[in-house]
Amino acid sequence: MQVVFLGTSSSMPTISRNTSCIALRLDGTIYMFDCGEGVQRQLHRTPFRQKSIDSIFITHMHGDHIFGLPGLLCMIGMTASPSKRPIEIFGPEGLRQWIRTTLKLCHAQIPIKYVVHELVLQEWVFMLLDCYRHEDDKYVVVAGLLKHTIPCWGYVVQERPHAGRFNVERAMEAGVRPGPMYAMLQQGRDVTLRDGTVVKSADVVGPQRQGRKVVILGDTSDSRSLLVAARGADVVVHEATVTEHEADFAVDRGHSTASMAGRFAHSINANTLVLTHFSGKLEGAYYGTSDNGTIKDLITAASKSFGKNSVIAAHDLTAVTICRKEDPAFPAHRTTSSFST
């Protein structure tokens, strides 16, 4: 499970940052979260194959989060087989009409099917997105309404628990031979050997392993609707548009400062916080040439309110690999920018 940032700028692209777009790499498939303009080119800078994109989750209808979507659909259409399963697109009301109108007026021919699921606006409601499941039922996605200037959704992706570890030595000691009985035991079923001995699954299979959880929020000044669903997240991706000097501006515009992001990460007891969606004003600041604060300031402020130092400020093409609990590297998550050209 890997979160790859394809765009980390708010509002408009800068010379080094694209507008909002995140790819969540799962086993063999990719979920996209927002599709800012330039997403196609950013994908070329990764090893991802466009046809691996199964599902697209849109947080809200502001242009910096969706202007790349029609082009991305055309790109997938040109590279995927027409027999590809329909792409599932989730997002706010109006998304379906916008996609269809744009593609129709541009006379875009897309030889693949797509389905748009609009999330209906209800106050503080949790919606379980039962509409899409990974082929092997590995993931559940929950959407929660965030506070922004227009309806905006945040998403929690929860990996289902894994089966416990199968202890081959113990199974052999118990007299089970490799074959179908191994599979039955792994599935939690007890088996009876030829001599009538019953071998219990629980005796040869360890306890279930907890799945990983990643939270990807859209633009927000208040994400409390996801407090429960996001609890214990391995990684939370939170916007930090401006520095603390502009806290009032941030809240007025439905955005967050880094310390607000840190507070949310603290309140859900997250493991790692990744900041993104930076104002272009910080771009100069990043190189120490602006009075608007620096991205370093954002990390400091977020770490303070989070109460942990595991805060990352994403660059374009930053990749955060989310370890399983049994991984020796846990609780740290590996961060690379190895996709950079």
Ligand SMILES: [Zn+2]
């Ligand atoms: Zn917005």
